[in-house]
Amino acid sequence: xxxxxxxxxxxxxxxxxxxxxxxxxxxxxxxxxxxxxxxxxxxxxxxxxxxxxxxxxxxxxxxxxxxxxxxxxxxxxxxxxxxxxxxxxxxxxxxxxxxxxxxxxxxxxxxxxxxxxxxxxxx
Numbered sequence: 001x002x003x004x005x006x007x008x009x010x011x012x013x014x015x016x017x018x019x020x021x022x023x024x025x026x027x028x029x030x031x032x033x034x035x036x037x038x039x040x041x042x043x044x045x046x047x048x049x050x051x052x053x054x055x056x057x058x059x060x061x062x063x064x065x066x067x068x069x070x071x072x073x074x075x076x077x078x079x080x081x082x083x084x085x086x087x088x089x090x091x092x093x094x095x096x097x098x099x100x101x102x103x104x105x106x107x108x109x110x111x112x113x114x115x116x117x118x119x120x121x122x123x
Contacts, residue, residue, distance in 0.1 A: 030103060041083060043081070063083075065107050
């Protein structure tokens with residue numbers, strides 16, 4: 001398990017460097033990464049968001065990245081252009097460390113699938 005954690009940490013670090021090189025700023029934490037994904041998925045560009053909208057954007061991001069593991073599915077887009085998701089499989093109970101690992105793996109998958117970013121080490 002330790003080797004797998006190290007591999008995940010390396011991939012995450014490479015992903016953070018890629019994000020930083022593309023947006024000019026490194027996200028401080030998972031919340032920052034989820035916010036970026038949410039803004040991307042909303043598709044309305046960069047603008048000022050209310051606190052509630054920021055929370056909604058992070059929810060959109062979590063649903064999007066967890067959809068790859070079969071937990072959520074897109075229900076539709078509302079009249080304001082915001083995506084709505086429904087849970088199709090209950091999330092397992094995980095401690096905070098395991099939650100962070102799962103999110104990191106799914107965020108990495110998001111950037112690989114949606115943006116063709118390669119975060120694996122070259123051989």
